[in-house]
Amino acid sequence: MAEERWTAVDEYVSGLLAPHDEALEAALRRSDEAGLPAIQVSPPQGKQLHLLARSIGASSILEFGTLGAYSTIWLARALPADGRLITLEADPRNAEVAGRNIAAAGLAHLVDLRVGPAFDLLPQLEAEDAGPFDLVFIDADKIHTPDYFAWSLDRTRPGGLIVSDNVVRFGELADPKSDDPTIPAQRRLHDLIAADPRVEATTIQTVGCKGYDGFNLALVVG
Ligand code: SAH
Ligand code: DHB
Ligand code: MG
Numbered sequence: 642m643a644e645e646r647w648t649a650v651d652e653y654v655s656g657l658l659a660p661h662d663e664a665l666e667a668a669l670r671r672s673d674e675a676g677l678p679a680i681q682v683s684p685p686q687g688k689q690l691h692l693l694a695r696s697i698g699a700s701s702i703l704e705f706g707t708l709g710a711y712s713t714i715w716l717a718r719a720l721p722a723d724g725r726l727i728t729l730e731a732d733p734r735n736a737e738v739a740g741r742n743i744a745a746a747g748l749a750h751l752v753d754l755r756v757g758p759a760f761d762l763l764p765q766l767e768a769e770d771a772g773p774f775d776l777v778f779i780d781a782d783k784i785h786t787p788d789y790f791a792w793s794l795d796r797t798r799p800g801g802l803i804v805s806d807n808v809v810r811f812g813e814l815a816d817p818k819s820d821d822p823t824i825p826a827q828r829r830l831h832d833l834i835a836a837d838p839r840v841e842a843t844t845i846q847t848v849g850c851k852g853y854d855g856f857n858l859a860l861v862v863g
Contacts, residue, residue, distance in 0.1 A: 655684035672709030687715035694719035699775035706781030710739035809855030
C-alpha cells in the first residue's frame with residue numbers, strides 16, 4: 642500500500658513538473674530493451690538534479706555511475722552550451738547503451754563518457770587536470786561512495802555541490818550492525834563529512850517509486 646502511494650505521488654508530480662520528452666522516454670526504452678536494471682533515479686529526482694545544477698550555474702559536472710545515462714541526460718540539460726559533463730561507467734554494456742542515449746538526446750557534444758571502474762579512471766582525470774567541478778553526482782558502486790566523495794571534495798569549487806545517492810537504504814543507515822554491506826560505507830561517508838570543515842551537508846530520506854532511500858547533499862564551503 643505505502644509503495645503504491647509513493648509511486649502514485651511520483652507519477653502525479655512527474656506528470657506535471659518533470660514530464661518525459663521523447664529523449665528521456667527513448668533512453669529508458671533502450672535501457673530496458675538492453676536488459677539494464679531499472680535503478681536510475683526517479684523522474685522527480687532527475688528533475689531535482691537538473692534544478693540543483695541550474696541553481697548554481699554549473700558548467701562542469703562529474704558523475705560516478707552512468708548506467709543508461711538517464712541521470713546524465715537530466716544533468717547535462719542544465720549545462721550551458723560550452724559546459725561539460727564527465728560520466729564514469731564500469732560496465733561496457735551499460736556504457737554502450739548510455740552512449741546511444743546521449744547521442745540520441747543531442748547531448749554528445751556536452752558529455753564525455755569514460756568506460757572503466759572509476760578507480761582506474763580517476764588517475765586519468767588527474768593527469769588531464771580535469772575540474773574543478775561545480776557539481777558531482779556519486780551513484781556508482783556504493784561501497785566506494787566515501788572514497789569518490791573524498792576525491793571529489795578536493796576538486797569541487799567552493800559553492801559547488803556533491804550529491805551522493807542511496808545513502809539511507811531502507812533506514813539501514815541508522816543501524817551500525819546492519820547486514821547491508823554498503824552501510825558501513827555510508828556511515829563512513831557521514832563521519833568523513835562531519836569531520837571536514839570544507840563541507841556543510843545534510844541527508845534527506847526519500848520515498849517514491851524506488852522505495853525508501855535517501856541522498857546526501859553537500860555544499861563545499863572552502
Ligand atoms: N546514475 C544512474 C544510475 C547508476 S546505477 C541514473 O540514475 O540514471 C550504478 C551504475 O554504476 C551501474 O551502471 C554500474 O555498472 C556502475 N558502476 C558500478 N561499479 C562501478 C565502478 N567501480 N566505477 C564506475 N561505475 C560503476
Ligand atoms: C541500486 C543502485 C542505485 O544507484 C539505486 O539508485 C538503486 C539501486 C542497486 O544497485 O541496486
Ligand atoms: Mg542511485
